[in-house]
Amino acid sequence: MKKKHVAQIKCVKRKLILAKKADKNFRVFGSKYHKYFIDRVVTEDEVANFEQEYKITLPSCYRSFLTQIGNGGNSYANSAAGPFYGIFPLGERISELIEFPEEYLNQPVNIYPGMTDESWTQLTQRIQEEEDISDDDFDKEMGKIYSGILPIGSQGCAYIQAITLNGANKGRVVNLDIDIDGEKPKFAYENNFLDWYERWLDEIISGDLIKDRPTWFGFCMGGTDRELIGKYQDSTNEEYKIECLVGLLQKAKLNMETIQIIEKECSNPSPVLSNLALQLLTKTDYKLAKNKLKEKYTIxxxxxxxxxxxxxxxxxxxxxxxxxxxxxxxxxxxxxxxxxxxxxxxxxxxxxxxxxxxxxxxxxxxxxxxxxxxxxxxxxxxxx
The missing domain is CATH 1.25.40 (Serine Threonine Protein Phosphatase 5, Tetratricopeptide repeat)
Incomplete structure (x- = not known):
């Protein structure tokens, strides 16, 4: 295990206990299946054998999780505690994306954060347009689209979470719709698997994810409300500001300083930002939002x-x-x-x-x- 992961592994183990206490009634989506249980760790030899079989090297963050925290559990497909239905056991469900993973897991990753609609359309063009594409060619195209991507968990329906095995984004988690006609890949904001996993625990402990409905963890920007509003204020990029506000919408509660900033942003000249700010204010403090709502009503x-x-x-x-x-x-x-x-x-x-x-x-x-x-x-x- 790399030294840089030692402290974080200890922190994750501690937060797993705290998360289970915070969600004692298993209200977080998927928790009633995994119940925050993770089975025994895998050995270094088991990891090495898996890597040798598929000619890959697992990201150190993911490897550390498997060898120091655990592998598999009681959830869907014997998954360990984790976002949605949990984390697949090592080597399980690796054909979720491509029929012959041994041919494509070691190939360069072709998807990336911020991928444009045009780039995604170009990458999936043949599958989308050729109705009579052969099974062999379909498998090859899927291999090209999802090369270097290892499935690590189910989110339900056609959605899965996966990890990148190589390239500039090695170790990052990506949310995928395996219905090829569905949504383009959406990368989680965290830089690696452990940061993503720890954020999940943090949002359970804070209460942000303790809701009686799916919360689509990892699809929005994470952080405390102070961190998110700070990023919002520091940025001049509207798209980035939108992501900050959408992240704030996922919070169970906001501190008063953040609310006061949001109240002012209801008058932002950008319609998108002012409308999102109004949503936030209404969600957080209707009494404070009422006059703003009355003003917006006329427009x-x-x-x-x-x-x-x-x-x-x-x-x-x-x-x-x-x-x-x-x-x-x-x-x-x-x-x-x-x-x-x-x-x-x-x-x-x-x-x-x-x-x-x-x-x-x-x-x-x-x-x-x-x-x-x-x-x-x-x-x-x-x-x-």
Whole structure:
């Protein structure tokens, strides 16, 4: 084990215990399967045999995990505790991406962080366009796309997590949609497997991942709220700033200094940044966000009703006057109509009379939505 990993391995072992205590009811996605259990470590000889078989050298961060923390466990495919359904045992499920891993695991990696849509389309072009591609050619193309990539865990459905085995990004974790028609690769922000794994533990201990729904760990920028808001303020790149705010949206709570900065950013001249800031403020402190929401309503009512539905359902009744105005407009945008009706459903006031005319609207989507919400309101009235 490299000396640089010694302290981190000790830290990860300690945090595994703390994470299990923090998530004692197994609310973190996948934890009810792995239960934070990791089986015995593998020996250096076992790792060496695996490397020799596939003519590869495992990244030291991943190797240290296997030989110093453990290998496999009780989750799906005997996976060890880890993000989503855990970490595959060494040598298991290595054909998730390519049919003949022995031919491609030792080849140069062709995917990379920040890969453009154009580059991804070019890399997958033959598979996408040739409907009659032979099985052999399909396997070769998949080998080219995912060469040098080792699957290390399942995220459910067609999604997996994998690790790069060579090149400039050796040791980094990448999120993959193995449905080739799906999303392009999304690299985790951490520089190596151990940093990624430790971040997962940190976000369990902090409570950020303790939710009764999938949280898509590793798809957003990590760090404490102070770190993320600091990066946001230090950057002049809008795309990077967006990533910082999206990362903040995953936080269970924010400190007051961060909230005050976010409040000011609701007036940012960039519509994307101001809208994200408004989402954050609504999620964190509705009372503080209310005036900002009222201001935004006069410009972009859709953003307001999205914020209300996503983060402030309990405050729906505050918006009855605006709901009445919007539902008096026959030419309302269908998407706005959907979110207004979602909020209507959360109100104590029954607004069925306002929705009834829309059951005969010329737009089919609006008619269907009006009918659906009216049924929901009827059930709600009976239940009460």
């Amino acid at each position: 972009e009512p859709l953003i307001v009703f999205q914020c209300l539905f996503w983060y402030a359902k309990d405050a729906s009744e505050d918006w009855i006057p605006e709901i009445k105005v919007l539902l008096s407009e026959r030419n309302i945008d269908p998407k706005l109509f959907n979110f207004v009706t979602y909020v209507v459903k959360e109100c104590k006031t029954n607004s069925s009379i306002l929705l009834q005319p829309f059951t005969e609207h010329e737009n089919e989507k609006i008619r269907r939505q009006a009918g659906y919400i009216l049924k929901e309101l009827k059930h709600k009235t009976k239940a009460n």
